[in-house]
Amino acid sequence: MTEPLLSVENLQTHFRTPDGVNRAVDGITFHVNAGETVAIVGESGCGKSVTSMSILRLIPEPPGKIAGAIKFEGRDLLKLSDKEMRKIRGNSISMIFQEPMTSLNPVLTVGRQIGETLRLHQGMSASDAEKKAIEMLELVGIPEPGRRVKEYPHQLSGGMRQRVMIAIALACNPKLLIADEPTTALDVTIQAQILDLMRDLKRRVGAAIVLITHDLGVVAEVAERVIVMYAGRKVEEAPVGKLFANPRHPYTRGLLGSVPKLGSSLTGHEERLAEIPGLVPSLKKKIDGCVFAGRCAEATDLCRAVAPALETKGPEHVAACHYALKEAAAA
Amino acid sequence: MSATALPPGFDPAQIPPGLAIAQPMPDVLPPVKPRKGFIGFVRRHPTMAIGGFLLLLMLCIAIFAPYLFTKDPTALAPALRTREPSARWWFGTDMLGRDVYSRVLYGARVSLLVGFSVAILASVIGLFIGIVAGFNRVVDSIVMRVMDGLMSIPSILLAIALMALTRGSVQNVIIAITIADVPRVSRLVRGVVLSLREQPYVEAAVAAGTRTPVIMFKHILPNTLAPLTVQATYVCAAAMITEAILSFIGAGTPPIIPSWGNIMAEGRALWQVKPYIVFFPAIFLSITVLAVNLLGDGLRDAIDPRLAKRL
Amino acid sequence: MSTAPVVLEVSDLKKHFPLRGGLLGTTKGYVYAVDGVSFSIRRGETLSLVGESGCGKSTVGKSVLRLFPLTAGQVVLDGKRIDDMPASSLRALRRKMQVVFQDPFSSLNPRMRVRDIIAEPILNFGLAKDSADVDRRVAKALDTVRLPTDAAGRWPHEFSGGQRQRIGIARALAAEPEVIICDEAVSALDVSVKAQVVNLLQDLQKELGLAMLFISHDLAIVEHMTHRVAVMYLGKIVEVAEKKSLFGQPRHPYTEALLSAVPVPDPTAKRDRIVLQGDVPSPIRPPSGCRFHTRCPYVMPRCKTEEPLLKPDATGHLAACHLHDLPEAENPLLHKTGATAFRAA
Numbered sequence: 001m002t003e004p005l006l007s008v009e010n011l012q013t014h015f016r017t018p019d020g021v022n023r024a025v026d027g028i029t030f031h032v033n034a035g036e037t038v039a040i041v042g043e044s045g046c047g048k049s050v051t052s053m054s055i056l057r058l059i060p061e062p063p064g065k066i067a068g069a070i071k072f073e074g075r076d077l078l079k080l081s082d083k084e085m086r087k088i089r090g091n092s093i094s095m096i097f098q099e100p101m102t103s104l105n106p107v108l109t110v111g112r113q114i115g116e117t118l119r120l121h122q123g124m125s126a127s128d129a130e131k132k133a134i135e136m137l138e139l140v141g142i143p144e145p146g147r148r149v150k151e152y153p154h155q156l157s158g159g160m161r162q163r164v165m166i167a168i169a170l171a172c173n174p175k176l177l178i179a180d181e182p183t184t185a186l187d188v189t190i191q192a193q194i195l196d197l198m199r200d201l202k203r204r205v206g207a208a209i210v211l212i213t214h215d216l217g218v219v220a221e222v223a224e225r226v227i228v229m230y231a232g233r234k235v236e237e238a239p240v241g242k243l244f245a246n247p248r249h250p251y252t253r254g255l256l257g258s259v260p261k262l263g264s265s266l267t268g269h270e271e272r273l274a275e276i277p278g279l280v281p282s283l284k285k286k287i288d289g290c291v292f293a294g295r296c297a298e299a300t301d302l303c304r305a306v307a308p309a310l311e312t313k314g315p316e317h318v319a320a321c322h323y324a325l326k327e328a329a330a331a
Numbered sequence: 332m333s334a335t336a337l338p339p340g341f342d343p344a345q346i347p348p349g350l351a352i353a354q355p356m357p358d359v360l361p362p363v364k365p366r367k368g369f370i371g372f373v374r375r376h377p378t379m380a381i382g383g384f385l386l387l388l389m390l391c392i393a394i395f396a397p398y399l400f401t402k403d404p405t406a407l408a409p410a411l412r413t414r415e416p417s418a419r420w421w422f423g424t425d426m427l428g429r430d431v432y433s434r435v436l437y438g439a440r441v442s443l444l445v446g447f448s449v450a451i452l453a454s455v456i457g458l459f460i461g462i463v464a465g466f467n468r469v470v471d472s473i474v475m476r477v478m479d480g481l482m483s484i485p486s487i488l489l490a491i492a493l494m495a496l497t498r499g500s501v502q503n504v505i506i507a508i509t510i511a512d513v514p515r516v517s518r519l520v521r522g523v524v525l526s527l528r529e530q531p532y533v534e535a536a537v538a539a540g541t542r543t544p545v546i547m548f549k550h551i552l553p554n555t556l557a558p559l560t561v562q563a564t565y566v567c568a569a570a571m572i573t574e575a576i577l578s579f580i581g582a583g584t585p586p587i588i589p590s591w592g593n594i595m596a597e598g599r600a601l602w603q604v605k606p607y608i609v610f611f612p613a614i615f616l617s618i619t620v621l622a623v624n625l626l627g628d629g630l631r632d633a634i635d636p637r638l639a640k641r642l
Numbered sequence: 643m644s645t646a647p648v649v650l651e652v653s654d655l656k657k658h659f660p661l662r663g664g665l666l667g668t669t670k671g672y673v674y675a676v677d678g679v680s681f682s683i684r685r686g687e688t689l690s691l692v693g694e695s696g697c698g699k700s701t702v703g704k705s706v707l708r709l710f711p712l713t714a715g716q717v718v719l720d721g722k723r724i725d726d727m728p729a730s731s732l733r734a735l736r737r738k739m740q741v742v743f744q745d746p747f748s749s750l751n752p753r754m755r756v757r758d759i760i761a762e763p764i765l766n767f768g769l770a771k772d773s774a775d776v777d778r779r780v781a782k783a784l785d786t787v788r789l790p791t792d793a794a795g796r797w798p799h800e801f802s803g804g805q806r807q808r809i810g811i812a813r814a815l816a817a818e819p820e821v822i823i824c825d826e827a828v829s830a831l832d833v834s835v836k837a838q839v840v841n842l843l844q845d846l847q848k849e850l851g852l853a854m855l856f857i858s859h860d861l862a863i864v865e866h867m868t869h870r871v872a873v874m875y876l877g878k879i880v881e882v883a884e885k886k887s888l889f890g891q892p893r894h895p896y897t898e899a900l901l902s903a904v905p906v907p908d909p910t911a912k913r914d915r916i917v918l919q920g921d922v923p924s925p926i927r928p929p930s931g932c933r934f935h936t937r938c939p940y941v942m943p944r945c946k947t948e949e950p951l952l953k954p955d956a957t958g959h960l961a962a963c964h965l966h967d968l969p970e971a972e973n974p975l976l977h978k979t980g981a982t983a984f985r986a987a
Contacts, residue, residue, distance in 0.1 A: 531744075
């Protein structure tokens with residue numbers, strides 16, 4: 001088997017706070033193959049964004065601290081110097097953020113901002129960079145790219161700005177694109193445009209995508225493999241079809257049950273939404289046992305005492321639950 | 332296989348054989364013991380603690396000046412003029428033979444009195460004007476144009492001009508600096524009021540049938556106090572500097588009352604040969620202003636932790 | 643749907659915000675945020691107002707609440723016109739209509755204890771006999787939203803987002819209203835917490851027989867919650883119908899596109915997606931004729947000049963689209979198969 005493009009091993013990202021150490025990400029292991037789309041889902045505070053920021057080492061240290069290994073094309077990113085890391089950011093790994101307005105510089109033209117990365121990483125001349133910027137805008141489906149390239153971010157709509165962000169991210173032909181809630185701030189019809197664009201670009205550009213999102217609908221539409229995070233840990237991982245058809249972890253089941261599906265009124269599935277009772281536990285204290293035990297309807301003393309390890313529950317399907325194992329054995 | 336520490340009262344026999352147990356993750360950072368009380372406060376808000384401590388020190392110096400081995404700060408001793416600092420005159424004597432140590436300690440009274448009075452007066456007046464302007468468009472357009480006019484004059488010039496109209500006294504200094512500072516405070520309050528009026532909880536209060544005056548006092552006023560307190564510390568620091576400047580140029584506190592500005596003004600002529608006369612009051616002024624500013628920064632960070640992280 | 647009495651009736655509501663500019667602050671134009679909106683809600687009914695950001699749905703909510711003066715139109719609450727009522731007499735009527743806002747963090751005054759927040763409408767509307775009665779009512783409101791009674795003594799910041807939203811609902815319920823306006827009330831919450839609050843709102847409506855105006859952009863939640871749906875685009879309602887009718891057979895091209903754009907959490911669902919081109923035009927200069935004609939996949943010459951009226955079909959399904967004037971066989975909206983997943987499913 002070929003080496004994965006990115007492999008994250010036992011990643012821990014902790015933050016020092018006056019109230020104790022916040023174990024935002026506490027030992028997560030996953031890999032991303034070249035050209036693959038992997039989604040990381042979870043609710044706010046589960047550590048999914050911190051994971052993506054840690055990959056690019058965008059965590060301020062201190063108060064943060066990253067441990068573990070992040071191997072990208074065989075090199076451990078955590079061992080690189082700041083200078084080597086800068087060469088990777090925006091070049092072979094790039095990132096799209098949620099807020100297209102705040103991630104663009106308001107005083108520079110769109111063309112300058114796309115050209116910047118090209119001039120920085122590929123030493124292009126200013127005129128070549130502008131030509132390439134127009135090409136990129138055309139690639140991300142912005143009409144009249146020749147005119148738009150001279151415009152400022154405030155002259156563009158939200159959807160357009162997100163397209164520009166994608167153009168910047170793709171300018172240097174990255175091998176890995178990290179998209180942190182790329183469509184959360186957008187309206188549904190614009191979201192549909194951007195998701196279409198991302199799918200289309202993936203075919204054409206071939207970059208692997210790590211998609212960070214809380215929206216299970218978006219996951220179902222674009223991801224190939226899904227990682228479910230809860231309280232700083234990975235609780236389940238499976239190919240998208242298997243995860244939605246046969247979720248093993250009670251948290252994943254709860255999550256899927258708590259979103260209504262469009263069309264419920266017609267198929268007669270109008271039952272109450274499943275609730276996950278309680279709240280996400282504080283990450284400032286060490287949790288004995290399973291992180292989800294406090295909210296899990298099926299939790300036993302065993303769950304509260306002994307943390308379950310990730311176990312293979314089926315082909316390519318892992319989950320961290322003592323009782324998911326029994327189910328699989330019975331089935 | 333099991334390296335997990337089991338919780339007390341849990342029977343290891345309950346663990347079925349072959350159970351996959353997650354290995355505990357190591358600590359990446361040394362554990363932090365959350366602390367409450369005084370130590371917790373200092374650790375959470377170090378700037379506020381340092382600023383508060385220094386300001387408290389100055390306050391004690393001002394209050395207990397007579398008991399801190401001082402002499403009469405106005406007693407003349409022409410024979411003992413311009414003595415260097417020594418065991419007898421800790422900060423030396425000035426050109427009239429007065430003890431600089433005693434004068435500097437008593438001078439703290441004027442500075443702190445002016446600083447605190449201006450901060451309180453300007454805040455109260457500014458709060459009133461700002462809230463009324465924030466709620467009434469007619470008042471707003473008239474009052475704010477006047478304030479704009481006042482703000483176009485540098486506050487120090489305005490204070491000098493006002494002092495020129497009256498007799499030099501601490502009271503008049505306070506009034507002059509307050510008038511010069513009110514426009515800035517009322518602008519701030521007005522801005523806060525306008526943004527608070529858009530807050531959903533204010534709209535919810537309207538929907539809950541709350542009368543406008545009650546909304547002003549129960550919903551708007553308490554929420555302006557936090558930013559206003561921060562602003563008040565900056566006003567206080569600026570007022571102490573303005574007082575020193577006014578006294579330095581002879582337009583402030585009358586010479587009979589020792590104030591840091593006066594002492595520096597009197598030492599100015601001898602700056603080249605006897606620098607200590609200017610040096611000690613200057614150091615005290617700097618420390619006090621720094622203390623108040625640190626306190627203000629600490630307060631601001633405590634009030635809006637998100638802002639602190641961004642800066 | 644039912645014969646329950648109409649509690650809230652809005653007709654031809656308009657709200658134009660003046661755009662001021664220049665040295666003298668003269669009016670340079672208007673933002674046509676809401677431009678002629680009519681609907682009514684019966685007791686025990688939920689009407690959802692859906693649309694994308696900037697379509698004016700939140701402005702409708704705030705106009706109905708009279709949080710600012712209206713430009714034109716009538717709002718009748720429980721038989722009384724409130725759109726032109728002076729503030730003093732309006733205040734007593736506000737009890738009948740309460741609001742729950744989107745942001746659980748800014749919708750509660752951080753300087754008031756939970757008890758005082760919930761007691762505010764009780765005191766304002768003189769609902770309690772004495773202070774013990776206030777406490778009793780506060781406790782009851784907390785109990786209704788499934789919060790412990792000891793929450794009353796605590797501050798808003800001690801609660802999580804979902805709990806704070808419950809406090810906001812408790813405040814609204816304390817006034818014993820007849821209409822509740824939920825302005826994106828669950829949009830800011832996390833998935834699992836959102837389900838808790840959605841279930842709570844549904845239970846409360848059934849228990850208390852409230853009329854609800856549910857303003858939201860989340861179509862899946864709307865479908866789950868609502869009885870009827872009104873779809874807004876650029877300050878106008880383009881379609882109003884019973885839930886099943888609207889989600890089953892949308893009669894406006896915008897609704898159709900909106901429904902097809904919602905990502906469905908089911909990787910096996912195969913749908914024909916209609917991806918609308920371009921962005922929503924500015925509400926300062928709305929397009930002539932049908933406001934949707936700039937993005938409509940079925941645009942006809944007539945759409946650019948003539949504004950379609952909101953007209954009912956035989957089943958009472960209202961839509962504002964010229965396509966319905968065509969013979970039925972030529973109407974693309976009625977003759978599509980698999981345009982939306984659930985119809986194929």
